[in-house]
Amino acid sequence: MEKNFIEVIINKKVYQLSGSESEEYLQKLARHIDKKTQELSVAAGYDKMTAEYQNLLLALNLADEYFKCKEELEHMDEEASERERQLYETRHEMIDAKIQAETLEKMVEEYKKQIHRLQKEIIQLEQGNLDE
Numbered sequence: 001m002e003k004n005f006i007e008v009i010i011n012k013k014v015y016q017l018s019g020s021e022s023e024e025y026l027q028k029l030a031r032h033i034d035k036k037t038q039e040l041s042v043a044a045g046y047d048k049m050t051a052e053y054q055n056l057l058l059a060l061n062l063a064d065e066y067f068k069c070k071e072e073l074e075h076m077d078e079e080a081s082e083r084e085r086q087l088y089e090t091r092h093e094m095i096d097a098k099i100q101a102e103t104l105e106k107m108v109e110e111y112k113k114q115i116h117r118l119q120k121e122i123i124q125l126e127q128g129n130l131d132e
Helices: 023-041 051-131
Strands: 004-010 013-019
Touching: 004 023, 013 023, 023 051
Parallel strands: none
Antiparallel strands: 004 013
8 A cells, every 4th residue: 555645734833744544534633633732732731731741631632532432433333233123123013013914804805705605695595585
C-alpha cells in the first residue's frame, strides 16, 4: 500500500505525517486532535501544565471519547440483536397466524359444504312430507 505524506497543523504547529490512509483521512485525524487540543487549552490552569501533562490530558480525553463511543456501539449492537430477535419472533407469529387462517378457511369451506348438503336434505325431506 502506498504511503501518503502530508503536512498538518495541530495546536498552531506544522507537522509532517505519513501513513497508508488517504490524505483526507489523515487531515481529518489531525483536525480532530487540533480541535481537542483547543478545547482543552481553554481549561483553567492548562497553560501552566507541562507539555507532557498536556499530552497526557489529551490522551485521556481521546481515550475517554473512544471508550464512550465503543460502549455506545456495543449498546447499539445489543439493541440491534434484540430487534432482530423480536423480528424473528414476529415473523414466526405471522407464519403461525397464516397457517391458522388457512386452517380456518378450510373449515369454513367444509362447513359451507355441510350446510349446502343439509339444505338439500331439508328440501328433500320437506318435499317428501308434502307428497304424503
